[in-house]
Amino acid sequence: MEKFAVDKNGFYGEFGGAYIPEILYDNVEALKNSYLEVIKDPTFQEEYNSLLRDYVGRPSPLYLAKRMSEKYGCKLYLKREDLNHTGSHKINNAIGQILLARRMGKTRIIAETGAGQHGVATATVCALMNMQCIVYMGKTDVERQKLNVQKMEMLGATVVPVTSGNMTLKDATNEAIRDWCSNPSDTYYVIGSTVGPHPYPDMVAHLQSVISEEIRKQLLEKEGRETPDYVMACVGGGSNAAGTIFHFIDEPDVKIVLSEAAGKGLDSGLSAATIHLGKLGIIHGSKTLIMQSEDGQIEEPYSISAGLDYPGIGPMHAHLAKTGRSQVLAVTDDEAMAAAFEITKLEGIIPAIESAHALGALAKMKFKKDDVVVLCLSGRGDKDMETYIAAFENN
Template identity: 45%
Template sequence: MSQAPKTYIQRYPDAEGYYGQFGGSHYPPEMKPALQELLDTYLELRESPDFQRDLDTVRKTLQGRPTPIQHLENLSKQVGGAQIYVKREDLNHTGAHKINHCVGFALLAKKMGKTKLIAETGAGQHGVALATAAAHFGLDCEVHMGGIDVKKQSSNVARMQLLGASVISSTSGQSALKDASDSAMLAYTEQHAHALYAIGSAIGPHPFPMIVRDFQAVVGQEAREQFLSQSGGKLPEHVVACVAGGSNAMGMYSGFLDDPDVVLHAVEPTGKSEEPGQHAATLLHGRPGTLHGAKSLVIQREDDTPADVSSIASGLVYPGIGPEIAMLFTDNRLTVAGISNDEVIGAFFRLAKYEGIIPALESAHAVAYALKLAAKRPTSECILVNLSGRGDKDVDYVIENCGTGLNSK
């Protein structure tokens, strides 16, 4: 009897941690034993009913899963085209999708006998989620954050500290997400004997991108089942997510990668302009390189070092992209679009004013693109957006710099 063909998730990554030409483990040789220990433990626990039961329990009782799908009826009527739906990951405890993999890493750390979690954060949502998971499971927590973001996201810094985490400000480079990642990875190399790096996105050396994708896949799995149930068995024609490292995107895409008729859209920050240093659109402007231990696409200077990048959303200020996202892009499985800062602010205000949802600036990129896409598509089509986080963290910044949006349309 012939075996059923492997699903996408079963095919990628390969045994060496590659997604096509991207991925792998390009990390200091002395870290190979720690990464192998992590891989072996994860592959064993992934098949463990006890581990999955513990994960399901904490998702229900701490996180509040499942999160719902909501039809944006008011905005869909305004646009007059395709119907827009959002997966409400902003309703997770701590306000974003990040907690999906944070609780998974915390459980892994406990099983591995580690006593501490280390991570980087940009907008602070990952840091808050990890601090929450660490507190819940009785682990120490160390969060690295760019100096600019420490000031911009001061409320999230306070939350992390309230939850017992140590927040370390990185002032090198742009003092942003890439620099926080550098700092956190260095801390992991120094402390791996007793600490686990709970990486904040689907980046880094193998097995990190795979682990993050698998823990985030609950988003796409739920969304697929919920949409089929609500639509009478019809899948959405379009699935949309903002991208930087790729945790929220790969989580959402995972439910639809084996459905070739579903178009997957990746939304990047084109920031102030598409001039160098004014955006963070890696798929649109990057080229092959190595960053944070993996081969991927990277926005680079002429000397092949990572270039400065920019976005109004702290969580998207990253010069690279997850290796799996890079493969999906080069394989033409993703449609890529750029959204400017001005378009993001417009979507931020419109979603708040007409749907009662204040989105994270990161998520507002995906919403802004969905509004543009819907206007071009027939009313018979449906667009499903991953609303990856809520905008509490961004309200003060937006009001200070952009007003209250009372005149938004």
Template identity: 65%
Template structure:
């Protein structure tokens, strides 16, 4: 077994403990290898960092606030802060990564960008940075997700992107990812694939986590200013593939005093056959270029996931998170569709913030943490609920 020295970064082969690596068709070897050998050098050169930080500040609107949720704190008898990623340009954390990757693509000389999207937030964020930099943008999206996330589809088109429906399988995120990978195989030279989560072949999980790590970097600074300590007792985030969680956990995973809490989508219930709770149901396997935990049959066929939230409707989990689960470093909980809906309405009425359905899963399990008055919980509020209003209205 390949061990890592840190929970936040993989080893040279791209493994977090038992999970990670790059399992790719020969056709993609050149692309992935070019990325692997160059991403760190490009990301940490002074000129790149200068442009990246400037765009995060002036375009994305960072730092995002760390908000003390007074009424929720009172309700649960602890101090609860919300990291307001919903206030980023485009309405979610996804933009942190797309800004970083478009700058990387430019420096690699790529002219065409492809992406996959579930809830549409990553698609919007990719279309946004492509418009900003004048690049062609093709977004693959499951036909089912196109229906349930119509406002985001309209935004992508307005930003100049071509939205291509994935019509196979469950017609959701997994299928959109398959289509994007096919495109990349067919256009290896001029195309960069902006993966939206901490999934895919190495170096994607590490690269996306590094771009998103600005979330936990800011949390530490903001907590210090507010409480005198950089460390909360708990950091919590929802997990599908897991990019907002990776960003929120990044600068805390190597701090044993901080409890790491990941919340998955239980759908209709973990054992109903209509769920996306990967760590509860998954076994080690290979999906979309890396070894991780995934929901699969005994003979290795991927089991179709289900969640009311398009962004959590994925049958796998990023290798960084699989390692956190496998080593018991992270606490993995899940919330059903109904619990997430109830939590979304509750947070809206309690704090005046309408959260994305994804984030609502995290709010739904606060009571399971059994918090005490000395606990400080930071929840990554990964996105705003505008895109989910149709779903919310159906349940009013």
């Protein structure tokens, strides 16, 4: 991954870095200096992998979706991250970071969450490991993801509704960083995506890379080869996408196709399509593409999906898109909802609305009959049922 890997200063090409308040410098520096050593340590690996196997239920299945394959004229495999404990890929990262926090002697865990899946995963692991847990969540998201809030509270976490800004993911992240600045010595901030100051984007990508590691083994078993023709995933901050593509980035024959949330349309002013619309800037400690106005003010993103309405994008994804290694398609709310109802009818799987954005890209592709396509189904749709029912009743 040399060509696309992060450099020693935390940059992927022109994107990345660590732009942080001085009070957090020691914390972030300690993390930067220890994270790779710790996560590659055999005793860490043993504990991490046994929890992934026995607690999360990994490996997650690689499922050949026959009816969808027929419809789109390819061999479509779904990487079933929705079948993990807690219902999404988020648990892979939460376990890894909290094991790391414990080794660093931290006693208090904070997190931000949009759709609530990262919050639930963090609260779950904190319950398992007897750690104090505070989750920041925008008030708008608290209302549209009530079930996940109730789960977090049942797991013993304190959920703090954030009422600044648009009251969504960006604002929750702002508050979590503020908390971290106030409590740097005992607190560990579990970032849920490939965003934030270095080393977070690289660390989260490493912890999620179990997804593509498994895909290679499973494809070898099913297709007699380790590499597909296409890998596909939805991208907001970018952790499920990073995990899905991690072990394929240096395979030039594997095409990377990612979907971002176009909301009501790219030109509607109600969108979260950062790669299409963003300009270079700094957000949450990282230099990346950001949705911003002419004078550099961050613009509020919009998506029907609580997990994709982030005004930035992970620096790794900004770099892959900029260099042409990944193709990024913009999928609207309506296209994502149509894709969600389609997979439900054809395969009996209700996906998270985030994952439905990845499915929404299939109709924009032209495949050959023998193309092997692996799409990450990053989460299950339980948390989105109210949105789905409302859409169903309106049609």
